[in-house]
Amino acid sequence: MKKTLSLLAAVLAVSAAGTAQAHKSWLLPSATVLTQDQWITVDAAVSNDLFYFNHVPVRLDNLVITAPDGSAAMAENPFTGKFRSSFDLHLDKNGTYKIAVVNAGLFASYDLNGEKKRWRGKPEDLAKEIPADAKNVEITQSNGRIETFATAGAPNDTALKISGKGLEMTPVTHPNDLFAGEAAKFRFTLEGKPAADLKIEIVPGGSRWRNAQNEINLTTDKNGEISVTWPAAGMYWLETSVQDKNATIPKATARRASYVATFEVLAQ
Amino acid sequence: MRMKLRLSCALSALLAGTASAADLNVGLEVPSLDVAEYHRPYVAVWVEREDNSVAANLAVWYQQKAGKDAASGKQEQGSKWLADLRQWWRRAGRTATLPIDGVSGATRPAGVHKLSFNDKQPQLAGLKPGKYSLVVEAAREVGGRELLRIPFQWPPAVPVHADAKGEVELGTVSLDLAP
Numbered sequence: 001m002k003k004t005l006s007l008l009a010a011v012l013a014v015s016a017a018g019t020a021q022a023h024k025s026w027l028l029p030s031a032t033v034l035t036q037d038q039w040i041t042v043d044a045a046v047s048n049d050l051f052y053f054n055h056v057p058v059r060l061d062n063l064v065i066t067a068p069d070g071s072a073a074m075a076e077n078p079f080t081g082k083f084r085s086s087f088d089l090h091l092d093k094n095g096t097y098k099i100a101v102v103n104a105g106l107f108a109s110y111d112l113n114g115e116k117k118r119w120r121g122k123p124e125d126l127a128k129e130i131p132a133d134a135k136n137v138e139i140t141q142s143n144g145r146i147e148t149f150a151t152a153g154a155p156n157d158t159a160l161k162i163s164g165k166g167l168e169m170t171p172v173t174h175p176n177d178l179f180a181g182e183a184a185k186f187r188f189t190l191e192g193k194p195a196a197d198l199k200i201e202i203v204p205g206g207s208r209w210r211n212a213q214n215e216i217n218l219t220t221d222k223n224g225e226i227s228v229t230w231p232a233a234g235m236y237w238l239e240t241s242v243q244d245k246n247a248t249i250p251k252a253t254a255r256r257a258s259y260v261a262t263f264e265v266l267a268q
Numbered sequence: 269m270r271m272k273l274r275l276s277c278a279l280s281a282l283l284a285g286t287a288s289a290a291d292l293n294v295g296l297e298v299p300s301l302d303v304a305e306y307h308r309p310y311v312a313v314w315v316e317r318e319d320n321s322v323a324a325n326l327a328v329w330y331q332q333k334a335g336k337d338a339a340s341g342k343q344e345q346g347s348k349w350l351a352d353l354r355q356w357w358r359r360a361g362r363t364a365t366l367p368i369d370g371v372s373g374a375t376r377p378a379g380v381h382k383l384s385f386n387d388k389q390p391q392l393a394g395l396k397p398g399k400y401s402l403v404v405e406a407a408r409e410v411g412g413r414e415l416l417r418i419p420f421q422w423p424p425a426v427p428v429h430a431d432a433k434g435e436v437e438l439g440t441v442s443l444d445l446a447p
Binding site: 033035036154 | 347358
């Protein structure tokens with residue numbers, strides 16, 4: 001139990017790192033556009049540079065892979081090392097797979113007998129983990145998603161459906177149909193509703209070999225949509241987050257949600 | 269080679285008066301490359317509408333049989349690498365059921381390859397009058413990738429010759445249309 005908790009804490013810390021500017025969480029697929037019945041391998045890490053393993057791995061405990069028919073797909077050969085996690089995925093169905101690490105939980109801080117206490121965990125454990133005589137209880141609900149996409153054969157949209165929880169992205173342009181010089185549209189939702197005025201940051205990979213992040217900063221319109229014209233082929237990292245008081249879990253006083261996705265943009 | 273093409277063009281022109289069919293002839297040069305590790309390129313030839321959608325698949329050449337990967341010795345389907353023809357894959361390949369009848373074929377050696385079609389054949393039978401491009405894309409294992417486009421009007425009113433020259437992965441691609 002203790003181990004599970006500390007793992008969860010690590011996972012939450014990772015998702016928190018995603019929302020703070022310091023580190024970037026990501027999934028990096030070995031390929032995104034494939035012929036039928038192929039394998040891919042996916043790396044998952046937290047780092048400053050994109051896409052280099054130089055900080056900590058993203059743990060795979062909350063890995064959720066959705067197959068083209070909406071069913072759950074299983075990662076094979078999962079491994080978590082010093083700098084990265086890695087797993088293989090057999091794309092045995094035709095269509096688009098959504099690969100996601102979905103972290104959801106609560107952060108609580110409170111005073112007990114004059115001492116500051118902190119707790120991280122799941123909503124169902126809240127009642128038993130925080131003593132009844134705790135004072136100044138502040139509870140933040142946290143929801144983080146790290147996603148990427150891969151398609152075998154023709155792309156489809158079944159796996160792209162959102163859950164309605166936290167910050168999510170619904171592609172208007174298919175995420176495995178991105179080409180340099182073309183515009184792509186994505187729609188963002190918070191708890192399933194269009195997220196307007198959301199700040200979106202997009203950073204191209206290969207940042208180790210340049211002096212600047214070269215980030216693209218965008219803001220969603222009233223429909224929660226952005227349009228980005230890819231300057232060049234390559235892997236891109238997209239990140240956005242919100243922090244407000246509109247918690248949806250009972251007793252939670254604040255809400256934090258983040259969304260990260262990795263896209264491959266192909267050359268023309 | 270150029271002369272030969274001209275000749276065939278002139279011949280088509282000569283026949284134009286009597287023939288009712290419109291012809292589309294492609295000359296496709298797979299260049300001879302002096303490289304340490306050579307594999308024949310995967311090549312796709314298709315007719316593109318102005319909005320980049322595919323009006324007709326003319327040819328796609330790839331390794332037909334499962335081959336042995338040189339490094340791992342494992343059997344691998346030749347169709348695995350078709351996505352490297354990335355424009356063709358995007359526009360046609362990913363929605364196609366392989367092999368495509370009369371379109372799929374084996375890879376070809378260096379040299380000029382001729383492909384002949386007329387409007388009675390299924391590939392061109394449905395081609396409505398309008399502006400199109402002939403597109404040729406080549407991708408070579410451990411090599412490069414190249415794409416050439418030749419715009420044309422269909423059906424041709426008069427015999428038409430056009431060509432495009434590739435940089436590395438494709439030699440000269442010629443298009444000859446005859447009414």
